[in-house]
Amino acid sequence: MMVKITAARYFIFFVILLGIALTTCTSGNNSSYPDSVKYQQYYVQGGELYKNYCANCHQPDGSGLGRVYPPLNKSDFMEQNFEEVVCLIKFGRSGELWVNGTMYNQPMKSNPSLTELEIAEIATFIYNSWDIKNGIVEVGQVTQALTSCAVR
Numbered sequence: 001m002m003v004k005i006t007a008a009r010y011f012i013f014f015v016i017l018l019g020i021a022l023t024t025c026t027s028g029n030n031s032s033y034p035d036s037v038k039y040q041q042y043y044v045q046g047g048e049l050y051k052n053y054c055a056n057c058h059q060p061d062g063s064g065l066g067r068v069y070p071p072l073n074k075s076d077f078m079e080q081n082f083e084e085v086v087c088l089i090k091f092g093r094s095g096e097l098w099v100n101g102t103m104y105n106q107p108m109k110s111n112p113s114l115t116e117l118e119i120a121e122i123a124t125f126i127y128n129s130w131d132i133k134n135g136i137v138e139v140g141q142v143t144q145a146l147t148s149c150a151v152r
């Protein structure tokens with residue numbers, strides 16, 4: 001009798017351990033992985049917004065237009081200035097701007113109606129479609145970046 005109870009206890013203990021081990025493994029699941037549902041939603045939604053708000057100038061393939069509209073498909077500016085990119089999507093930008101050693105100097109208009117979620121989706125799209133593969137851009141990163149441009 002004693003033996004049976006102990007065996008049962010060991011069994012329950014083992015099941016609990018197994019449960020803990022399994023939850024620890026699965027909770028490490030990172031939502032920035034390209035196959036996550038959230039990433040897919042942001043990317044697809046961002047692609048639609050890109051078509052409506054950005055592709056006229058930067059072109060559907062992100063290659064830009066001559067010396068007038070800078071490229072997003074391979075841009076050292078994008079690589080180095082994530083926060084400024086978020087700011088210019090929302091607030092526009094004017095003045096000299098260097099991309100891959102070429103100077104651009106045309107104003108880009110603001111998009112005041114875009115929500116932080118929409119900006120996160122657009123950013124997820126442009127930061128994963130071409131040479132840069134940054135994974136999902138979270139709304140929190142956009143909120144953070146936007147506080148940095150309000151100060152300027």
Ligand code: HEC
Nearest residue numbers: 053054057070071075077078093094095097104105106108
């Ligand atoms: C009316 C044309 C136009 C539209 C529409 C437009 N842009 Fe721009 N964009 C520009 C111009 C011009 C510049 C350069 C601004 C400067 O010289 O200061 C620029 C600069 C940029 C840059 C930084 C330079 C680079 O190539 O890395 C990024 C990133 C960018 N735009 C992304 C976007 C995104 C995303 C959208 C859509 C939400 C968008 N733009 C919509 C014209 C446009």
